[in-house]
Amino acid sequence: MKESENNNVVGKAREYYNSGDADRFYFQIWGGEDIHIGLYEGPEHSIAAAGEVTVARMIGKLPPEINESARVLDIGAGYGGSARQFVKARGGKLTCLNLSEVQNERNRRKNEERGLAEAIEVVDGNFEDLPFEADAFDVVWCQDSILHSGNREKVFQEVDRVLKPGGHFIFTDIMQKAGVDPNELRDVYNRIHLDSLGSIEEFREYGEKLGWQFVEFEDHSHQLPEHYQRVHDELTQRRERLKGQISEEYVDRMLNGLRHWVAAGRAGNLRWGIVHFHKP
Numbered sequence: 247m248k249e250s251e252n253n254n255v256v257g258k259a260r261e262y263y264n265s266g267d268a269d270r271f272y273f274q275i276w277g278g279e280d281i282h283i284g285l286y287e288g289p290e291h292s293i294a295a296a297g298e299v300t301v302a303r304m305i306g307k308l309p310p311e312i313n314e315s316a317r318v319l320d321i322g323a324g325y326g327g328s329a330r331q332f333v334k335a336r337g338g339k340l341t342c343l344n345l346s347e348v349q350n351e352r353n354r355r356k357n358e359e360r361g362l363a364e365a366i367e368v369v370d371g372n373f374e375d376l377p378f379e380a381d382a383f384d385v386v387w388c389q390d391s392i393l394h395s396g397n398r399e400k401v402f403q404e405v406d407r408v409l410k411p412g413g414h415f416i417f418t419d420i421m422q423k424a425g426v427d428p429n430e431l432r433d434v435y436n437r438i439h440l441d442s443l444g445s446i447e448e449f450r451e452y453g454e455k456l457g458w459q460f461v462e463f464e465d466h467s468h469q470l471p472e473h474y475q476r477v478h479d480e481l482t483q484r485r486e487r488l489k490g491q492i493s494e495e496y497v498d499r500m501l502n503g504l505r506h507w508v509a510a511g512r513a514g515n516l517r518w519g520i521v522h523f524h525k526p
């Protein structure tokens with residue numbers, strides 16, 4: 247992708263997440279803390295609670311040495327729910343980096359309300375061009391954000407630059423099945439203004455090029471259609487109450503988009519899970 251096209255992708259992601267409709271949709275339907283796929287343990291499990299299970303599962307994969315002395319960076323950090331959960335579990339200082347200033351303001355406010363403003367720093371920025379020194383972090387963390395990048399390899403290179411030797415890169419992402427016909431995913435790509443998603447094979451190749459050790463891919467692909475179906479149903483149910491807060495046009499487009507994501511997930515064309523690399 248040309249640099250000008252990529253700037254346009256970054257600009258669109260920023261404009262989208264800053265918009266009042268998107269902010270109110272994610273804040274109200276997803277629970278105001280997390281905007282990622284949850285690990286559902288049963289039909290009664292809520293979107294917000296399942297989102298916390300994902301974070302807990304990721305934290306559990308990091309060795310106990312990642313504690314209050316570790317420096318952790320969350321890229322594409324949304325409202326910062328994962329950072330707050332991380333600090334509670336392991337202590338330490340976290341940095342949240344995110345493109346959306348609207349989400350960052352909510353993140354800062356929540357940290358202040360919970361007495362975590364000292365522990366969590368929130369930085370406006372782009373994960374393709376991280377505003378940090380080399381070798382600054384013990385862990386780079388990311389949830390369901392790399393999919394918004396038009397230059398995924400650049401994200402990996404930037405992560406490598408800021409990660410200390412011995413550091414961990416742990417993330418979840420919505421990926422496509424290797425070798426899938428792009429026409430099968432056209433409606434999925436349209437929602438994020440891109441023409442592909444990453445795949446586990448692609449990510450492993452980037453990691454290998456950087457000399458990283460691939461630790462694991464914990465495959466939870468079946469949770470993807472489950473999650474988006476729940477978001478779809480929750481939005482449908484609350485639609486009347488949200489009138490005047492989220493535009494009808496946004497709701498229609500979102501419901502339509504979610505149906506495509508559910509269908510692509512059920513067809514086995516999308517993958518999702520926890521990916522873990524170690525930088526020697």
Ligand SMILES: C[S@@+](CC[C@H](N)C(=O)[O-])C[C@H]1O[C@@H](n2cnc3c(N)ncnc32)[C@H](O)[C@@H]1O
Binds near residue numbers: 324327389390391
């Ligand atoms: C699906 S949300 C996930 C948010 C958060 N990781 C979570 O799990 O709650 C995707 C996030 O990626 C951010 N994002 C998209 N493109 C980005 C970029 N180029 N640089 C930094 N953040 C970006 C968006 O602003 C949004 O917060």
